[in-house]
Amino acid sequence: MSDGQTRQTAPWRVAVMAASWQERASLQALVEANPALEFLASAADAEKLVDCLAGSVPDVIVTDIAPEPSDALKTLFELSHASPSLVVLSDDPDSDWMLDALPADAVAILPRNAMPAEIVASIEAVAAGLCVLTPDILARLLAETRPSRQKAPAEPFEALTLREIEVLAMLADGLGNKEIARQLDISDNTVKFHLSSIFGKLGATNRTEAVMLGMRHGFIMV
The missing domain is CATH 3.40.50.2300 (Response regulator)
Incomplete structure (x- = not known):
């Protein structure tokens, strides 16, 4: 934005x-x-x-x-x-x-x-x-994140790097890969690498879930 x-x-x-x-x-x-x-x-x-x-x-x-x-x-x-x-x-x-x-x-x-x-x-x-x-989609996404939160004490998630937090915040702002790359002055492939790392650390399967988990764990605020 x-x-x-x-x-x-x-x-x-x-x-x-x-x-x-x-x-x-x-x-x-x-x-x-x-x-x-x-x-x-x-x-x-x-x-x-x-x-x-x-x-x-x-x-x-x-x-x-x-x-x-x-x-x-x-x-x-x-x-x-x-x-x-x-x-x-x-x-x-x-x-x-x-x-x-x-x-x-x-x-x-x-x-x-x-x-x-x-x-x-x-x-x-x-x-x-x-x-x-829609309310149904939001409710389903919230329900899907609950197991991750319950497993957290036994399987602590790996902390995000400062760069990964920057990328996650831009996801929350609705930016696409190309815009993120432009603003951070990095390549599209580097953005994809960061996204892959973020998804793996948070246990997310898509961008929307990554943002919601990032908010839940306090990495970003929107």
Whole structure:
């Protein structure tokens, strides 16, 4: 969120990706009706969306994800060489695979039947660097972290280094690998190395869980 203060007065740039043209039209109309948002492009898949964007980088991508894992979203991030925030609308938002199947920068997961006001609020929240989860997802994540806390006395976790704490704090701010690398003046591979070490030390399986465990153990505050 290093440029958050400079972007607050300008509309957040939003792109839409959905298989159904009706869904794309509905989401486009929702974005265009809000003066705080600027619609950039829409497409049925990741590759077509990258073509439609023609080099423009959205602040947020709203996508109607299929109810099964797909490489399409990962392809979008690889092709665009950017780290926009992501708002995902899904029939099964609290499924076991959802968090692991999404790209690392996905920070909002909503049910497909979310109200328009909820979608708009989520777009603005993730653009500002916040995380949006349904109560069911949050409850499941909290439940999954409890065994780690119970095992702590018998199996103390390894303390994070100062650099790892920096990286973890940037994860909590919603930054992607490329932005973390830029701010710390390190390579993408070094960021991945730090993330792997953080996950291993905290016993986390994804970025969201790492942030929650980091908060629980007092490494970061948000």
